[in-house]
Amino acid sequence: MVRTTAKTSSAAAGKSKKSRLSNAERSAYFSRREAAKVLRSVLQGDARRRAVGSIKSLVYGPSVKNKKATFALVCQTLKHLSIVKDVLETANILNSRWKRQEELIYIITYDILFGQEISFIGDAEKFLVRRKDALQSALARILVRKKVKQVEDLIDLYQTPDTLKPRYVRVNTLKLDIDSALNELGKQFMVQKDDMVPDLLRLPPKCDLHNHPLVMNGSVFLQGKASSMVAAALDPEPGWEVLDACAAPGNKTAHLAALMKGKGKIIACELNKDRIKRLEDTIRLSGAPNVQVLPGDFLSLDPKDPLFSKVRAILLDPSCSGSGTVAERLDHLLPSYGAGPASDTTETERLNKLATFQKKALAHALSFPAVERIVYSTCSIHQIENEDVIKSILPLAASNGFLLATPFPKWRTRGLPVFEGSEHLHLLRTDPVEDKEGFFIALFIKRGPPFETTTRAIRNPRASTTEAHTQSNRHPNKNKRKGALLPILFSGAFRIHLNQVQR
Structure with missing residues (x-):
């Protein structure tokens, strides 16, 4: 009986061990495929210079199950990508079938050469494992060709920048x-x-x-401070109709819904099909009941369409260079970053194209008849995408009855002094060094009957425009600190600036 029991216990232990290995194998199999999907989106976005989302946002979306393993695989494969590609080319082992699944091949090759060899079930894994000697031989030849002794000498060992940024x-x-x-x-x-x-x-x-x-159930969102300031600057009231012009991935959309207490209506516009899926996932996770996703280009919307006749606020966070969030997005791991900075001409052309689109989008937002509040924001540090866009649009804004306002008056960093008067003081910037991210926010308020009927009382509505202009030029810091001569909205979130539209 004792021997039988011992055998039974031993068999049970063996079976349990086999079961655990089976779980590990399954986990590794699915993590590689999730990582391959993320890597495909990252590489395609990097090639087009128009990312669907950052590495982090793609990995930590609701569709990815094994987030830690997937994140590690994506980051490590990207760090070794130039070597992995060189190895595969040198080994010359891929046929047309596997070349069509290149992201998965990159992931598995990294795992075989540099990763933890937990298990390699799956057709792609078995194909590459059978050719492991060829891969290792190719790696050895590359080391000789490059005249280095170890893999670490082939790559710059990028580490995620330790910005000590609060979570x-x-x-x-x-x-x-x-x-x-x-x-x-x-x-x-x-x-x-x-x-x-x-x-x-x-x-x-x-x-x-x-x-x-x-986080998993959508009760809290992992969202940076500067990003969270954007919807708060717009400050829509419950019951309003609001248009989120470039909505994906949806964090700001969900924030708008929360600020509006789930009341009223938010029209979330997004052109990119992949990003629409991400937007819908975010909205679903947030539990927002008042969001309507509208697939399509914001610039193609007709402001006179009855669908938008009651839209009172627009959040415009258009495509931008993303230069203020490079470290946060892990851009240092992307092939385009590793290839070195773009030429001045190339970069200037790219920024000019972005700025042209941004101006068109902001001008379009100003044309919606019932709108009385617009926020324009970017995660860019470049003047051409920020102050220059606002400066170019001021005459149109004035002709449509809009005033520049000051979001978060107590915020220490304002816009660059590129305007003739003091208007730059009413723009908001976050500093990429001090605040660990570079954002820009501009707020337009519409004067006249629509704005006067808002439920938010205005203090000192009779402030002299001439006096405000004169004093702001003489004592800009005083105005920034106290705002004594500028009317202030009751919520304290922003001030109305009156002088630029009188020119």
Whole structure:
């Protein structure tokens, strides 16, 4: 009996071990395929210089199950990508079938040569494992050809920049109140309320919340401070109709819905089909009941269409260079980054094309008849995409009855002084060094009957335009600090600037 029991226990242990290995094999198999999908999106976006999303946003979207393993595979494969491609070309082992699945081949080749060889089930894995000697031989020949002794000498060992940036999370007040979020997150982390954005919480750097239950169920969103300031600057009221002009991936759309308490209507416009899927996933996760996704180009919308006759606010966050969030997006891992900076001519052409689109989009936003509030934002540090866009559009804004306003008056960093008067003081910038990301925000408010009927009271509505202009030129810092001569909206989120439209 004893021997039988021992044999039974041994068999059970063996079976359990086999089962665990089987789970590991399945996990590795699916992680590689999830990583290949993400890598395909990343490489295609990088080639077009028009990313569907950052590496992080693509990996940590709701469709990816094994996020940690997938993120590691994507980042490590990208870091070794030039070597992996060189090895595959030198080994000359790929037929047309596998060349059509190049992202998966990159992932598996990295895993075979440099990764942890947990398991290699799957047709693609078996194909490459059978040719492992050829891959290793090709790698050895490359080392000799490059006159180096180790793989580390072939690549620049990029590390994710240690920006020591706080981890920000935005509480989705459609699902959870601020105090409950503080309570729950406070069980594991040091948590503080942000001093600018009411529904934003600040945690220590490098807090890994990607698998936290509150993130997984959409009660909180991993969203940076500058990004969270955009919807807060627009400050739409519950019951309004709002247009999010370039909505994907949807974090700002979901924030708008929360600010509006799920009331009214948000029309979320997005042209890119892949990004529409991402937008829909984000909205679904947020539980926002008042968002209508509208596939298509914002510039093709007819402002006179009855569908938009009641739109009172527009959030315009158009395609931009993304130069303010390079470290956050892990752009240093992309092939285009490794190839070195683009020539001045190429980069200038790209920025000019972006700025042309941005001007068209902002001019289009100003043409919607019932709109009384517009936010224009970018994650760019370039003047051509920011202050220059605003400066070029001011005459049109004035003719349509719009005034520049100051989002977050207490924010220390304002726009570059490229305007004739003091208008640059009413623009907002975040600093890529001090704030760890570079964003730009401009807010337009419409004067006249539509704006006067808003429920938000205006203090000091009779401030002298001439006096305000004179004093702002003499004492710009005083105006920035106190805003004594500028009417201030009751919410305290922004000030109305009156002088530029009188020219």
